[in-house]
Amino acid sequence: MVGAIPAQGTNGAASGGIMEMMCLKKSTKPARSSFSALCGARRKKIKMLFPYEEFVKFFQCEAFDLSPRGLLNIGNSCYANAVLQCLTCTKPLSIYLLRQSHSRACYGKDWCLMCELEQHVMLLRESGGPLSSSRILSHIRSINCQMGDGSQEDAHEFLRLLVASMQSICLERLGGEHKVDPRLQETTFIQHTFGGRLRSKVKCLRCFHESERYENIMDLTLEIYGWVESLEDALTQFTTPEDLDGENMYRCGRCAGYVRARKQLCIDEAPNILTIVLKRFQ
Ligand SMILES: [Zn+2]
Ligand SMILES: [Zn+2]
Structure with missing residues (x-):
């Protein structure tokens, strides 16, 4: 188990609940080669947006020594801080962010969540005082105008928003989710991780x-x-x-x-x- 997040919201579906993120035993996960088998009938070579073998390397990586740093409560931000702590301690995601492969080719003209998370994870490598999630929270309003305005929100809603935003970012350079084949959308790094x-x-x-x-x-x-x-x-x-x-x-x-x-x-x-x-x- 990576962590447990008490859901603090009062207006979401998960109110009063507990959210947990856990790593499954690797043996329970079917090999994604079944994906190509499924599509094999079409005799078409299906490409992956992110190579699954690469993801497995991240998942199994032993040399992972990021230690969490505290996050400041900038006013009703505990729901977001709890989610950020869990996400940035999710091994394959942290390794992906540490490699900065996203930002090197980022198309984002303005603020970009994935670039911001990369910077956040880079700071975890340095020891020091607590960090602030204020940049993420102030910009998250551009994705969801109801969130990040300082009011109490639901941890599960926030997590869904972050994961969905990261998935959209993975599809951006291909023209967005409306332009990408649904099966191909299931082969992004985010899908390999959480899907x-x-x-x-x-x-x-x-x-x-x-x-x-x-x-x-x-x-x-x-x-x-x-x-x-x-x-x-x-x-x-x-x-x-x-x-x-x-x-x-x-x-x-x-x-x-x-x-x-x-x-x-x-x-x-x-x-x-x-x-x-x-x-x-x-
Ligand atoms: Zn019937
Ligand atoms: Zn970016």
Whole structure:
């Protein structure tokens, strides 16, 4: 586990929850060669925006001795500081930032989050007093006008904003996400680090037809209620089949109508760095 962040917000989905980022055992991660296998049917060589082998080197790198430095609370900035501490201690990301390969070819005309994070991580190599996140917070308003204005915000929302912004930056020089093939978008450095895939399977209980849907995820939101007392319990609860009934009936294409169905979620491809957000409703 890299760190635990108490979510401090009052207005987000993760309010009152705990957010954790953890490194999965490497053996649980399927080799990304399955990606080329998936696309092999098209007999087309798929290129990667960031080579996966390179990412694995960052992930497995033993010589990693960055120690965190304190971050000043510049007024309700603890939610952002907690996220920054976790992100800058996420090994593959820190190594990527330390190499400064982004800034050497950065197209950003104005302020750029990735360049800023590079500078932040470079400062971690020097010993010294606490650092300030004020530059990141003041500029984050240009990405999300509601954040960074000194009010209390949600740590999970902030993390999502940073990860989504870093992903967009990875796609910028290719013309942005609207111009890049969705499968190719899954091969950026940020996707290799945080990206995973969720599978949702719904089985019609009348004709027993099954349909599957896949969703790309950058983190996993688990709910704590009822019998859930541990992370394992929350994961079990998350993947337990759920009956769709009553007002929640499922529309089956084959039966051409609303029917009772059973839905089950599972993690089809676990992220290399899994971020779990625990939501507590009770
Ligand atoms: Zn940049
Ligand atoms: Zn059916």
